[in-house]
Amino acid sequence: MCYDWGERLFSSPHRLAVLRELYSEPADTQALTDSLPISRVTVQRHLNGCAELGWARKVDGRYELTPVGNHVCEAAATFLDRLSVLESSGDVIDAVATVDDRFDPILLANATVSVAEPDTPHEPIIHYRNAMAETTTDTVRGILPVFSELIVEVHRDLLASGVETDLIAPRPILETAPPSIAETPSTLFSLYVLEQPLEFGLTLTDDAAFFGAYDDGTFAVCIESSEPAFREWATDRYEHYLERARPVPLEADGSGVESTSVREFGTDAVD
Template sequence: MGYDWGTQLFASSHRLALLRELRSNPADTKTLTDTLSISRVTVQRHLNHCSNHGWVQKVNGQYELTPVGERVCTATMTYLDRLTVLEENSDVIDSLATIDDSFDPLLLSEATVSVAKPTDPHEPIYHYRNAMADTTSETVRGILPIFSELLIEVHRDLLDAGVESELVAPRPVLEAAPIPISELPSPIFTVYMLEETLEFSVTLTDDRTFVGTYDTGTFVACIESTEPAFREWATEIYERYRRHATRVEPAGGDESDGPT
């Protein structure tokens, strides 16, 4: 039945437009004709079709969506929104699905996505650097998958500014750091070491969320969002990896025996 309803609904763009209009406000045939800029005969044909499917009903001379029609319209618009996001962000969807195979593309609806291009291969990392340089956040938590002098510089500047920082990184990244992690300012800097390599990054500031995707160690996309749902997803990813990491103790302390 669902497939049949979908076929009927997408058989005409006017049919979906009519449902969307009625979703906003009940209307009579004349109003729908004027709003949709189609003939009265066409409007009536689609109204009859939708009525036969139980999506539309006539009350006091005006047509309105039935409870089923409301849900059909909502489900259809969500489906189309998801397709739109998939089309607009096809460059990063595969990478995000690798991070979490249940990733919902709609989480990118309000995000800013910077993707490396042949004419500007450094766009993602510069976007990240500039955004972090402007942050007024008092705390930063992040996953850093590779050693990059530019990325290290960004986070060193935050530490110098007194921003409380928490970092999760693979062992090779920490071993490649120009300054031993144990010598960095421990009161505001906590480091966790992973024994696995990663192809993505996460940064959580007080008000923004960043997710980076990588291709064999190259930063190829930066996603920035202030949406709570995207932050909730990224936070869950961050905390999942932190739980499997080992805290690196500052000088004078002992490295933790296992994941925290």
Template structure:
């Protein structure tokens, strides 16, 4: 039954356009004709069809959605939005679904995504650097999957400015990081993971950035300030931090062990 109703809805793009128009406000045939830029005959055919399906009713000379029509319009819009995200951001969806199989692709609907292309391979890292340089955040929490001098430099500047920073990084990343230089330990907390990770997460007061990596190369940067995306990213970060081990910076320094990597190398 649902499939049959779907066929009737999507048999013409005008039907969903009609429902969306009526979702905003009731309208008569002339108003719908003007708004949808289709013929009066076409409008009449689709309003009649939607009335027969119980999605639209006529009251005082104007058409309006029924409660069922409201739900049909909402469900169809969400369905098409999901398909659009899957079409436009297939690689990002594939990566994030591998990280968290409960990830909802619709979380990317309003995200800003930069992807490394042959003619612009550095777009993701530039995107990340600009976002972090422009932020006014008081705190940063992040997962650092690889050692990158550029990323380190950006975060070192934030630390010097007093931004409280909490980082989770695989042990393999810490082993490649340079020794610390003037890191304010009161503002910096480091956790280490035994496992490797192939994605990055940065949560600030204002926005969330997720890095997509391919064999250690930063290939896409996803940025969103939407509350639902932030909730998902924060939950992901918390899960990794819970299974990580905190590294006492003073102990590591006295042992001469590699440090956080949040300092630019010489």
């Protein structure tokens, strides 16, 4: 039965178009003909088909969707949205699935996705830098999977402007990073060490979330979204790793400024 309904709904894009018009508001045959690029005969044929299936009914000369018809229209729209995301973002979905195989691809529907291509290999990191430069957030929480001078510069600038920052980094990154990420006020900067390597990065601001996929240490994909569902997923991932990380004690000098280097974080402070 369900397959039959799907076949009759998707056998013609015009039938779904008629349903969507009626989903907005009831209409008569002429109004539908005026708003759709199909003939009156075709409109009427699809209206008759929808009525036969119990999706639409005629009331006072106008057609309207039944409660079942409303659900059919919503289900079809969701289905097509999912197909669209899967078609356009297959590689991105594969990358996210390595982090969380329960990730719902529909979360990408309203996201901004930057992918490294042969002719634009730096597009993801450029997008991230520009987005963070424009943010007005008061806090940043993130996972730093690799050492990148550009990303460190971005976060150094945020700290300098008074943005409270919590970062999680794998121990190998802290042990191999060049000295001195920054000298920062201890009240603004918290660092956590994780005993496992990671192939992805996360950043949470007050109103957006960023996910970065890496390919052999190269920033390959950047996903940015302010949608609550995506931010909830990213927050859950961040907190998952925060629970497994340990804080790195940062010692301040007499002026209240950090003097411990990144190399010292990795080799001394976490031992």
